[in-house]
Amino acid sequence: MKEVNKNILRAASVITKSLLTLYKVAQEGKHSVVAQEVGVLNGALALLGNANFRNNLSRRFVMKRELNQKFSHLCIEKVPMTQFLFGDDVSRSVKQIEESAKLKSTITAKET
Template identity: 30%
Template sequence: MKEMCDKDVNSDLANLVDSWFRDGVEEESYSELTKETLRPGNRKSLVTVKTNQLIWDLLSPSLRTNDKKIQNAQTSIVKAGAILTKVLDKLGKDTKNENSELVDQTMQCLALIGHSNRQLCLFRRELMKPDRRGEYSHMCSQSLKFTDQLFGDDVPKAVKDVNVFKLNSII
C-alpha cells in the first residue's frame, strides 16, 4: 500500500529536513537552539513537564534515567511549540488574510505537537506504574491532568482524593 504524498518541496529544504529527522541536530547547535528559544510569557504549557519530587524519590535509578531522556525529547517538542506559537501570532496579525493557509497549517502543526507532548507525558506515567508504591499506582490515569508537574500540582491531595473516592465506592 503506497502512502499518499503532497507535492514536492524545494530539494535543499527536503535534504535539510531528511537530515534533521534522521540524524538530528549537532549537539552544539541543539544546545544553542534550546537556550535561545523562549516561550511566550502567557503560555504556561510550553515547558518541559517535570516529574513531581514525591514520585521521583520513589523511582528506581534506571527509571529516573529513562524519564530524563524522555524529558529531554519533550524539550525539543516544547521549544518547537514555542516557536510555532510566535509564528502563528505574527501570521494572525495579517489583517488582509493573505496567510490563511499558513495559519491553518501552523495551527495543525501546533495541535500535533501538543498531542505528541501529551502522549509522551502519559507514556512516562505508564513507564513509572510498576515502580510506584500501591498508593500511587492510580496516579497514571489519563484523566489526571498534568501541569508543569507530571502528576499535577498536588500529589498528596490527589492521593487523598482517590482514597476518599475508593472508600465512598466501597460503602
C-alpha cells in the same frame, strides 16, 4: 522522555510565536496565502500538543512500575496533567488515597 518533551515544547513555542505574527499579518489585509499558512501551522501545533500528551502518558506508564501499588492510579490517563506530570496538587491526591485506604481497611472485614 523528559528531554523529548522539552524539544516538543520548544518547537511548539517557536510555532506559536510565528503563528501570532502571521495571524496579525493576515488580519491586516488580503493575504489569503498567509491565512492558509496559519491554518497549516495550527495543525502542526495541535500535533505537537498531542505528541507531548502521549509522551507524558508514556512517562507515567514507566513510572507506574516504580510507584507503590496504592498510588498507581495517579498514572492513568484521566488524571489531569498541568505544568506538572501528575497535576498541580500531588500531595493532596496522595493524602486522599491514603485516607481512602485507611477507610477501606476500617470498613472491610479482616480475613481470618
